[in-house]
Amino acid sequence: MFGWFVKGATSRVKTTRYPARDETALGVTPGRPVETTCDNELLAVDLAATCPTDAIKPASFKTTVDISRCVHCMACTRGENTMRWQMDYRWARWVGNDAGRAARHRPFQKSLHIRVVDTGSCDAVISEIKQLAKPYYNMHRLGFFITPTPRHADVLMVTGPVTSPMRLALLKTYAAMPEPKWVIAVGNCAISGCVFAPSFIANGSVADVIPVDVHVPGCPPPPLAILHGLLLLTGRETEMQPIDQPLGGPP
Amino acid sequence: MTELSPTALRGFAEQCRHFGPVELLPQSDSLMAVVNCPAAVLKPLAEFLVHSLHYRFGSLVVEEHPTQWKLIYLFYRHEGPSLVQLCIYLKADHPQVDSISIKIHAADWHERQAEDLFGLVFTGHPRLGDFVLHEEWPEGVNPMRTGFSATRPMQEKVVDPAWRPARILETPGAFLMPIGPVYADYYESAQFFLETVGEDVLRLIPRFFFKYRGVEKLAQGRPWQRVLLMAERFSGTSAIAHATALCGSLEHIYQVQPPPRALSLRLILAEMERMRHHFAVLSDICHASGMSVPSAQMDILEEQALRLSGQCAGHRYLYGWVTPGGLNRDMSATTLDTIARETRRMAEASASIHRSLQFTSSFLDRFEGVGAISMAVARELALVGPIARASGVSTDLRIMLPYGGYAQNGGPPAMVEPLEREGDGYARIRVLFAEIQQSAKLIDAAVAALPTGPVRVETAGVLRQGAFGWAEAPNGAAFHYLRLDAQGCVQRYQIATPSFANWHGFHIAAENFAFQDFPIMMASFGLSIAESDR
Numbered sequence: 164m165f166g167w168f169v170k171g172a173t174s175r176v177k178t179t180r181y182p183a184r185d186e187t188a189l190g191v192t193p194g195r196p197v198e199t200t201c202d203n204e205l206l207a208v209d210l211a212a213t214c215p216t217d218a219i220k221p222a223s224f225k226t227t228v229d230i231s232r233c234v235h236c237m238a239c240t241r242g243e244n245t246m247r248w249q250m251d252y253r254w255a256r257w258v259g260n261d262a263g264r265a266a267r268h269r270p271f272q273k274s275l276h277i278r279v280v281d282t283g284s285c286d287a288v289i290s291e292i293k294q295l296a297k298p299y300y301n302m303h304r305l306g307f308f309i310t311p312t313p314r315h316a317d318v319l320m321v322t323g324p325v326t327s328p329m330r331l332a333l334l335k336t337y338a339a340m341p342e343p344k345w346v347i348a349v350g351n352c353a354i355s356g357c358v359f360a361p362s363f364i365a366n367g368s369v370a371d372v373i374p375v376d377v378h379v380p381g382c383p384p385p386p387l388a389i390l391h392g393l394l395l396l397t398g399r400e401t402e403m404q405p406i407d408q409p410l411g412g413p414p
Numbered sequence: 415m416t417e418l419s420p421t422a423l424r425g426f427a428e429q430c431r432h433f434g435p436v437e438l439l440p441q442s443d444s445l446m447a448v449v450n451c452p453a454a455v456l457k458p459l460a461e462f463l464v465h466s467l468h469y470r471f472g473s474l475v476v477e478e479h480p481t482q483w484k485l486i487y488l489f490y491r492h493e494g495p496s497l498v499q500l501c502i503y504l505k506a507d508h509p510q511v512d513s514i515s516i517k518i519h520a521a522d523w524h525e526r527q528a529e530d531l532f533g534l535v536f537t538g539h540p541r542l543g544d545f546v547l548h549e550e551w552p553e554g555v556n557p558m559r560t561g562f563s564a565t566r567p568m569q570e571k572v573v574d575p576a577w578r579p580a581r582i583l584e585t586p587g588a589f590l591m592p593i594g595p596v597y598a599d600y601y602e603s604a605q606f607f608l609e610t611v612g613e614d615v616l617r618l619i620p621r622f623f624f625k626y627r628g629v630e631k632l633a634q635g636r637p638w639q640r641v642l643l644m645a646e647r648f649s650g651t652s653a654i655a656h657a658t659a660l661c662g663s664l665e666h667i668y669q670v671q672p673p674p675r676a677l678s679l680r681l682i683l684a685e686m687e688r689m690r691h692h693f694a695v696l697s698d699i700c701h702a703s704g705m706s707v708p709s710a711q712m713d714i715l716e717e718q719a720l721r722l723s724g725q726c727a728g729h730r731y732l733y734g735w736v737t738p739g740g741l742n743r744d745m746s747a748t749t750l751d752t753i754a755r756e757t758r759r760m761a762e763a764s765a766s767i768h769r770s771l772q773f774t775s776s777f778l779d780r781f782e783g784v785g786a787i788s789m790a791v792a793r794e795l796a797l798v799g800p801i802a803r804a805s806g807v808s809t810d811l812r813i814m815l816p817y818g819g820y821a822q823n824g825g826p827p828a829m830v831e832p833l834e835r836e837g838d839g840y841a842r843i844r845v846l847f848a849e850i851q852q853s854a855k856l857i858d859a860a861v862a863a864l865p866t867g868p869v870r871v872e873t874a875g876v877l878r879q880g881a882f883g884w885a886e887a888p889n890g891a892a893f894h895y896l897r898l899d900a901q902g903c904v905q906r907y908q909i910a911t912p913s914f915a916n917w918h919g920f921h922i923a924a925e926n927f928a929f930q931d932f933p934i935m936m937a938s939f940g941l942s943i944a945e946s947d948r
Binding site for chain 1: 550557563566567568570596597598600601623624626627628629632639643644647648649650651705708711713714716720721723724726731734743767770774943944947
């Protein structure tokens with residue numbers, strides 16, 4: 164047992180400094196395609212056509228990106244004419260109403276309990292959520308905790324395109340939560356259904372079933388993006404990182 | 415795998431003919447025997463293959479054609495012909511066939527699935543009915559049928575309030591404890607009915623397919639490019655394995671062979687994926703037994719493996735690399751050096767954790783002798799992957815049916831299947847640790863002897879209609895069946911996943927143990943529900 168104590172104590176602190184500082188380690192995010200200017204309109208149309216999920220749309224001399232449809236297949240980064248790619252992870256967006264925003268009192272800011280409901284996501288999203296409670300991200304230091312029961316939960320974190328057997332379970336879990344409550348849709352399949360929609364068995368979007376307050380896009384969203392979503396929900400972070408402000412910042 | 419001479423193949427066909435008018439099709443080769451047989455012969459012939467020739471049941475593929483049904487039963491083993499496809503044809507208006515699962519228990523869930531999704535009748539099957547589609551799905555509506563729309567939302571029926579799950583235990587005082595579909599911290603959705611009279615779990619009835627997304631139905635009529643996106647994403651932690659298996663079937667259909675460099679790089683990516691997966695499973699195992707320091711140590715390795723993938727491959731779960739005919743991108747020499755160096759370091763770190771765990775009695779007490787699966791049961795249920803290996807059953811497709819980089823130059827020298835005999839939780843842990851070491855060695859050997867050249871060949875016209883592809887996913891053997899039409903659109907896609915095969919044996923391990931062992935059993939199986947549910 165003493166061996167374990169030594170092993171633990173000599174492992175040093177691995178936890179990221181985010182949100183106090185930007186995380187600049189390599190491999191924490193797959194990055195995302197961002198708005199790209201093209202030489203002419205035809206090139207913009209061609210570039211948009213490389214996207215298999217219609218995340219990229221041509222708009223005269225440039226292409227625009229809907230990141231909640233992007234599956235990081237990187238098809239738009241191959242070939243002569245490529246999308247610009249930005250390595251960042253502050254992707255979450257507030258989509259809820261003002262009542263939800265107003266309910267974020269101070270007590271929740273540093274003590275927020277989360278219930279995760281998987282409504283048909285792949286195991287990669289679950290794995291990324293699990294990382295949050297592990298040494299590298301350690302969300303407990305920020306006052307975020309996973310709880311097994313919805314009765315103790317302030318936030319419902321939903322992944323997956325809401326398959327029909329899970330719809331009732333999701334509704335019951337949501338109903339069991341006390342007010343005030345918030346919902347975070349994690350991953351593109353929870354936001355738009357992505358490659359699994361439209362479908363005979365899945366709703367395609369959590370927002371069709373219960374009201375959603377924060378979107379965390381990505382396929383799967385990296386742990387830092389999910390952390391950004393939680394910080395955004397508690398009012399401790401601003402919305403999605405603007406384009407051309409990539410990772411890095413002052414050391 | 416041994417090369418099979420045409421005479422031996424004819425000999426195999428001769429053996430099969432003892433059971434009736436069986437026809438060996440000309441597309442058979444040294445690896446795969448394709449056999450047409452009358453429906454009446456299926457049951458005795460399948461029994462002969464499994465119980466006399468030691469084949470294992472792999473997959474059941476159903477194809478609906480305008481005038482008839484085609485059913486393909488896939489079997490595999492070490493010696494040639496390593497793969498056998500038994501094809502039977504049924505009349506369109508009479509979709510009825512003898513169930514083989516009485517004799518071949520591994521086919522049980524496959525038949526239940528086909529009954530639910532296609533409306534086929536398997537005579538003699540003891541338990542058909544709600545399996546993939548639960549009680550809220552209207553009876554008699556079979557979503558995989560041609561006429562059923564894949565995109566129109568289905569109107570569900572209201573569940574009868576009197577509906578109750580099926581029970582087995584009838585002792586006085588017996589009760590049923592349901593777990594799921596929303597349970598514990600952040601497990602994937604599934605339901606387990608634990609039947610008990612008090613302390614011990616006497617019967618366990620799992621209910622899956624809460625996460626059924628209908629990947630196989632959504633694939634129909636779509637171009638393969640779109641289906642490949644789904645194959646990578648239906649079970650994101652085994653993306654490379656499932657993409658490789660799908661591309662394997664596409665490469666059989668297009669009759670192309672990816673260049674050697676692409677095959678070696680695929681091997682490297684697949685082994686990186688396996689290492690990350692095993693780190694995560696071992697972390698869950700330590701966590702379930704309350705060992706927080708070892709669990710955190712494995713977590714550190716897992717995140718390092720994820721960051722290594724993110725840094726070197728651009729995606730933490732390695733999406734977007736595999737394509738039919740090779741890879742989408744190449745890797746630079748420096749990147750490969752980083753991968754080899756880092757995986758070696760992680761393998762050493764995990765070996766050190768393993769050494770310490772071997773001397774931690776509070777850890778060993780929770781796993782030794784717990785959740786044992788005997789070799790006979792593992793064979794009978796055709797379990798795959800690390801779980802089968804822990805019971806002493808060799809099922810590694812990298813050795814049985816070498817594909818891609820594992821087939822080059824007579825197979826990589828580092829491939830020795832780690833086999834254990836006890837079949838308990840601790841044996842599974844030893845197999846996982848041994849596979850991490852093996853993966854690091856495979857990556858090292860592949861980086862050292864990496865061929866040069868292109869990483870992709872172009873695919874041209876469709877030369878064959880349907881083909882199997884396979885891969886050894888981190889959880890075990892995965893078989894993908896794909897059938898394309900002349901335009902390159904998918905007509906039929908069927909996935910037999912390792913988690914689906916292994917969940918079938920989960921109840922054996924968990925029964926007759928106390929309630930508090932249940933999370934330990936879940937962790938030591940380390941299976942994915944997304945992979946099983948599709």
